[in-house]
Amino acid sequence: MTTLDNTPGQPSTAALTARRFERMRPFGGQEAPRFATRGLPPGPRWPVWLQSVALLRFRHQFVPRMWRRYGDVFTVRVIPGGRPLVLFTRPEHAKEIFAGDPEVFHAGKGNAILxxxxxxxxxxxxxGREHQRARALLMPAFNGHALRGYRGLVEExxxxxxxxxxxGEEFRSLDRMNALTLEVILRVVFGVTEEARLAPLRPCVTRTVAIRPAVLLGWGYPVLQRFGPWRRTVQNAYRLDELIYAEIRERRSAPDLPRRGDVLSRLILAGSGHEDGAQTERLTDEELRDQLVTLLLAGHETTASALSWALYExxxxxxxxxxxRAAARSGxxxxxxxxxxxxxxxHPVIPMVVRTLMRPATVGGWDLPAGATVGPSILVAHARADNHPDPGRFAPDRFLGANPPVNTWIPFGGGVRRCIGAGFSLMEGVEVLRQVLATYAVTAVGTDRPRVRNITSVPHRGSRVRITRA
Structure with a gap:
């Protein structure tokens, strides 16, 4: 493995990766706290492992079924130890959760599986404060000025x-959109255009995105990492880290660093400057690596899936x-x-927005214990007829003139944790649709349905389309 630099005693990338695996076990390597079942909203009495599999693997059938069976608020118990996940489905519930005290409603704990x-x-x-600091450092890379700078790159x-x-060609639009959005995010995040440097990054990122739900669950059980798909995922993680740390090391010494506009360069400079009149600490290589991987993964397949569904519909x-097509041609x-x-x-790409309660709290009239995870169900919120009339119909006019009511369309979450890349995602999607539709008409080939891949959902058959120049 390549080391971070030639400084004696500097840990290797392999050592940093191994340390992350040890420290970031999703279940903490500890026995899960026990929760009383009394007082929680109703939910299935299935075995915990079965509920966990249903939620991760078959969420598009399971969650709507639980809503029809138990109503607007219901509890699912998940590993480890049957931790309660309380899902809410009404916009007023989402408002309560999004507006909850960030010191009580922790989003990071709810995302621990990642x-x-x-x-x-x-x-x-x-x-808490760590999230505020990280968001403040990242925000300039996704403000209006930065987005205008990225638009030309997306168009190219x-x-x-x-x-x-x-x-006349027929293809899986998901595959084409994944390749396209990966290229965009690699260039935006790293500012790299040389094929020799992009080529090894692409398959590592793709393999990371493509992991199955069972592999995600396996992160909590290190013994599995010696076998099959878990072992291959670990090997790929070591390789991706090696490549990313190499980019970080090289960029730190780049003579044109102050003139570069990519996210990595911005973060290196932001972590070396001043914040609120005080000297800020330089971001470590590990901090940079974690934010870069987050942007690579969160800003890649989510947009690709949305674009492939748009072409399919x-x-x-x-x-x-x-x-x-007329809109694409007229701007x-x-x-x-x-x-x-x-x-x-x-076609929601993410199924829910979750927060873990650090103290007891009341949500939607339910008194819930510390340690419970709560969240609005995006799947249900987007499918409720009282939120979106005739919800099964593809009708873009819903978003023209007047948007749907607040907290009924929540693909980017809400509150202080709303996705920092929401503006970038929409800008990128619009630009890609313009380039495709200005040149080609599309025809869907067959039907499709959602399939779970890692924590996101993608078209099961890849949203197959046929394109014709017209």
Missing amino acids: GPIMGEHSLLLQD VARAEVARWHS LGRDAGELARA DDAHLEAVLKEAMRL
């Missing part, structure tokens, strides 16, 4: 991708396709954004 991959410094896993990558397509509706960004938002509503 710890071995993301790392303890990840924006998704931090809470999308145009190059579409130029490789051929009229347009390919099933000639009228909506014609309107979207009507609002309409293209509405198409993307409606695809994200009809």
